[in-house]
Amino acid sequence: MPDETVPTWEEVAHRYGRKIYNFAYRLAGNPHDASDLTQEVLLRVRRGLRTYKPGSFEGWLWRITRNAFLDTVRYRQRRPTAALPDNDRYLRTAAPSPDEVLASIRLGEDVQSALLKLPYDFREAVVLCDVVGLTYEEISAAVDIPVGTVRSRIHRGRKMLRELLG
Amino acid sequence: MTHVGELLSGYLDGELTADEEQTVLDHLDECTICRHELVEVETARAALRSLPVVEPPVPLDIPSLASRTRRRLTRRVGLAAAAAAAIVLAVGVVRGGPTEEPIDLGSVVDQHTARVSADPGLSPARGVSLVFRP
Numbered sequence: 001m002p003d004e005t006v007p008t009w010e011e012v013a014h015r016y017g018r019k020i021y022n023f024a025y026r027l028a029g030n031p032h033d034a035s036d037l038t039q040e041v042l043l044r045v046r047r048g049l050r051t052y053k054p055g056s057f058e059g060w061l062w063r064i065t066r067n068a069f070l071d072t073v074r075y076r077q078r079r080p081t082a083a084l085p086d087n088d089r090y091l092r093t094a095a096p097s098p099d100e101v102l103a104s105i106r107l108g109e110d111v112q113s114a115l116l117k118l119p120y121d122f123r124e125a126v127v128l129c130d131v132v133g134l135t136y137e138e139i140s141a142a143v144d145i146p147v148g149t150v151r152s153r154i155h156r157g158r159k160m161l162r163e164l165l166g
Numbered sequence: 167m168t169h170v171g172e173l174l175s176g177y178l179d180g181e182l183t184a185d186e187e188q189t190v191l192d193h194l195d196e197c198t199i200c201r202h203e204l205v206e207v208e209t210a211r212a213a214l215r216s217l218p219v220v221e222p223p224v225p226l227d228i229p230s231l232a233s234r235t236r237r238r239l240t241r242r243v244g245l246a247a248a249a250a251a252a253i254v255l256a257v258g259v260v261r262g263g264p265t266e267e268p269i270d271l272g273s274v275v276d277q278h279t280a281r282v283s284a285d286p287g288l289s290p291a292r293g294v295s296l297v298f299r300p
Contacts, residue, residue, distance in 0.1 A: 021222040031223060038222060111213050129179065130214035136181045151181065155172035158210035159203070165213065 009046045062142035114164035122157030
């Protein structure tokens with residue numbers, strides 16, 4: 001969407017609704033919270049559009065989305081139990097190839113439950129990058145952290161995720 | 167030897183400057199630890215990027231009354247809605263019988279509230295008459 005055109009509320013819901021929902025779904029891990037969040041974001045967008053001045057619309061939108069998540073979902077979630085250390089990793093012999101590893105991961109379920117075990121900051125960073133598809137610059141604007149911190153959180157989140165996936 | 171660490175993710179995401187990228191490539195030529203870390207991080211990245219897109223259950227392009235909005239409206243039309251509910255209840259008691267469907271008061275109030283919000287000119291009194299059954 002060109003920056004000089006301010007979209008209507010309906011256009012926002014239509015164009016970004018699915019992405020907002022997926023952001024919330026992957027962060028919270030359940031459809032109920034995802035729906036709650038999506039409705040809350042769209043409400044805030046509708047209110048905010050009255051005073052929105054053309055600039056970076058997506059930056060504005062993802063800032064709202066992320067703040068809405070913190071306000072509505074994160075603080076009412078029960079903290080997921082931390083993963084126990086995997087002690088039998090030392091018993092493994094040859095390391096499987098990346099293709100074999102990917103094939104053996106039951107995609108979706110395994111990744112989602114591993115995601116929920118990441119610390120929030122890392123989880124948010126990898127979801128914004130790898131699920132929503134934002135650039136580091138966009139994530140930096142949405143989360144209000146320097147680009148270097150974005151990169152660091154993404155990297156550490158991915159490393160941790162890889163460990164959790166076995 | 168200092169390792170390149172998070173630059174590996176930057177490299178995978180195409181977020182490095184040309185100089186940074188060259189640094190990473192030169193380092194990977196000589197460092198098996200970082201080559202291994204690159205594979206690990208790339209695996210996680212690929213796993214995340216292959217997560218299926220989840221379809222939202224609610225049609226999102228249809229404005230729906232969020233609970234906060236509903237509460238605000240209900241406060242304003244509360245008395246009229248309560249009156250409407252009371253009338254419906256009275257009608258239900260008078261007309262009662264084995265074939266009558268149970269009246270869902272909650273949905274009646276919601277429908278009434280929705281009607282009022284959709285057309286602010288609609289007076290609550292007129293909204294009440296719509297719930298009478300012939």
